[in-house]
Amino acid sequence: MACKHSRPRRSCSNRSRAPQFWLAQFVGLVKDDWLDDLRANGLQIVAYMPNNAYVVWGDGAALDRLDARVTQFQTNQTQSRRAANAVVQWAGAYQPSYRLDPSLQLSATNGSAELVDVTVQVYETPNTATTLANLTAQAAQVFVQADAVPGQIPFARISLRAPANRLAAFASRPDVFNVEPYVRPTFEGRAPGADCGGQCHVGLGQACSQRRKLFGLVAKPGRADEYGCVSHPGHCGRWH
Incomplete structure (x- = not known):
């Protein structure tokens, strides 16, 4: 190599x-x-x-x-x-550490079993279904799962609640691009940062x-x- x-x-x-x-x-x-x-x-x-x-x-x-x-x-x-x-x-x-939002870095690596709400972005490959099933199996609750949007970055997304000490393992999966906090939408509109002002895909x-x-x-x-x-x-x- x-x-x-x-x-x-x-x-x-x-x-x-x-x-x-x-x-x-x-x-x-x-x-x-x-x-x-x-x-x-x-x-x-x-x-x-x-x-x-x-x-x-x-x-x-x-x-x-x-x-x-x-x-x-x-x-x-x-x-x-x-x-x-x-x-x-x-x-x-x-690196897997790059894929974890900075606000999740500490809780993901200190062994905390605290439940946290996150969105995981998965690059679409023939193994996407397997990855999503693995993430779902480790979740205490799944909020939403979405396939990639045509014409945008080919990411499937799953928002879930899971122990913080599982996040590093999530980020270590080869097809996981990003793990960030999940903020559920409010009645007032979209969650802050949901679409990066129309300039970027969710999360980026x-x-x-x-x-x-x-x-x-x-x-x-x-x-x-x-x-x-x-x-x-x-x-x-x-x-x-």
């Missing part, structure tokens, strides 16, 4: 040959042909993350090819030149600005809306 790039430092112990999430950070404002190159190498584009990075989905062979792109970038840097496709400056694991707006710190990605100044979603020219047109 070619997993040797360390900008920032990261562990490759959770790399497998099976499909999984990974992070790829580009050298600048992302171009469509850069994403097309990743797709041509067997990766699915999942979601944009600040700054100039994407969560991708692929198997071990596709991630090996992504590593080769990073090696190509590093080689070009040392030789003071850049090939046309040497544009991925860093790649690393989309609440997570993106907080988690850039966890990812260790290069952060640049930017304006965030009231839900913490950082504006980006390519944000809304490149979900899949």
